[in-house]
Amino acid sequence: MDDPGVTGNGGRRPDCTEVRPGSRDPRQSHVPVLLQEALRWLAPRPGGRYVDGTVGAGGHARALLEAAGGDVELLAIDRDPEALRLAAERLSPFRDRVRFVHGDYRDLDRILDEAGWVRVDGILLDLGVSSLQLDDPRRGFSYQVDGPLDMRMDPTQPLTAADLVNRASRQELADWIRRYGEERWAGRIADFIVAERQRRPITTTGHLVEVIKAAIPAGARRQGPHPARRTFQALRIVVNRELEGLEEALTRAAHRLAPGGRLVAISFHSLEDRAVKQAFRQLAARGGFRVLTRKPVRPGEEEVARNSRARSARLRALAREAGVGVGEPGKAGEPDGDG
Numbered sequence: 001m002d003d004p005g006v007t008g009n010g011g012r013r014p015d016c017t018e019v020r021p022g023s024r025d026p027r028q029s030h031v032p033v034l035l036q037e038a039l040r041w042l043a044p045r046p047g048g049r050y051v052d053g054t055v056g057a058g059g060h061a062r063a064l065l066e067a068a069g070g071d072v073e074l075l076a077i078d079r080d081p082e083a084l085r086l087a088a089e090r091l092s093p094f095r096d097r098v099r100f101v102h103g104d105y106r107d108l109d110r111i112l113d114e115a116g117w118v119r120v121d122g123i124l125l126d127l128g129v130s131s132l133q134l135d136d137p138r139r140g141f142s143y144q145v146d147g148p149l150d151m152r153m154d155p156t157q158p159l160t161a162a163d164l165v166n167r168a169s170r171q172e173l174a175d176w177i178r179r180y181g182e183e184r185w186a187g188r189i190a191d192f193i194v195a196e197r198q199r200r201p202i203t204t205t206g207h208l209v210e211v212i213k214a215a216i217p218a219g220a221r222r223q224g225p226h227p228a229r230r231t232f233q234a235l236r237i238v239v240n241r242e243l244e245g246l247e248e249a250l251t252r253a254a255h256r257l258a259p260g261g262r263l264v265a266i267s268f269h270s271l272e273d274r275a276v277k278q279a280f281r282q283l284a285a286r287g288g289f290r291v292l293t294r295k296p297v298r299p300g301e302e303e304v305a306r307n308s309r310a311r312s313a314r315l316r317a318l319a320r321e322a323g324v325g326v327g328e329p330g331k332a333g334e335p336d337g338d339g
């Protein structure tokens with residue numbers, strides 16, 4: 001490969017030098033989670049073809065390229081163009097072996113077809129939001145600092161968190177906050193949002209935090225995590241459709257593995273982990289795949305002490321059985337000519 005440019009969504013090319021003036025170098029703030037464990041289960045080998053479906057700042061990708069050595073090729077996907085710019089910078093020593101794609105890993109079949117890759121030796125999905133996104137107030141993910149109520153991982157998509165908060169029905173808001181945030185005060189929070197937006201639109205994270213705080217009774221607010229944490233998680237999941245089609249995407253991804261190839265997924269909340277577990281179990285039950293991690297791999301105390309974001313991480317790994325014939329990729333959930 002000789003074109004390390006970004007393809008997809010308009011074929012943008014990453015600006016490899018961009019680090020915002022005056023800001024903390026964002027590469028320093030992102031520490032890859034379960035790094036050694038991810039490498040261990042991916043077991044990259046020289047000459048292999050790999051996909052990082054959520055390349056972020058390129059931490060896992062760089063370690064993979066270093067560990068595999070030789071002439072490994074990597075397809076690096078992210079839906080966030082800013083993440084791709086940082087990844088391109090971080091992976092610049094390997095630029096002739098990495099292809100960047102601005103896209104959604106749920107479109108992996110199309111992305112691989114466009115790249116002309118039929119089979120791959122490993123796929124990594126480090127799901128969810130990155131600390132680059134969380135830490136940048138302009139992205140609107142954080143309940144800790146004020147910023148526009150945005151929460152889009154891909155700023156080229158039209159729908160923002162402000163659109164949802166100001167336009168969704170009371171029932172939709174309550175359902176989302178209950179289901180995706182597992183928030184017991186979901187109904188009250190939805191009521192307070194609807195009452196407040198009739199006075200004036202809620203367009204900043206700070207404003208939404210105030211509304212949530214007012215909705216949760218003082219006694220409950222003093223216990224546990226930040227009172228806005230669950231609602232923000234729920235809105236982020238809805239804005240980015242994080243759980244939509246996840247199981248199917250994992251199933252389809254698994255069917256692009258070469259014999260012996262590995263699929264490694266790192267999730268950060270129980271709903272995501274459940275989808276990974278389900279998809280892997282079903283693949284193994286149908287035959288041709290093996291779940292490598294009987295239980296999810298969790299970070300050790302030392303990693304959690306170094307990086308609190310790792311606390312909720314769970315890694316699961318799946319292998320395509322070696323030694324079975326692999327035909328053309330088929331539809332997800334169907335035998336695909338594996339013999």
Ligand SMILES: C[S@@+](CC[C@H](N)C(=O)[O-])C[C@H]1O[C@@H](n2cnc3c(N)ncnc32)[C@H](O)[C@@H]1O
Pocket residue numbers: 030031032033053054055056057058059060061077078079080083103104105106126127128129130131153
């Ligand atoms: C936890 S971070 C990945 C960090 C990365 N492993 C590293 O070491 O720097 C997750 C990344 O996945 C991206 N992402 C989330 N959902 C995605 C999707 N459906 N398709 C493509 N990228 C996605 C986010 O934009 C974010 O950059």
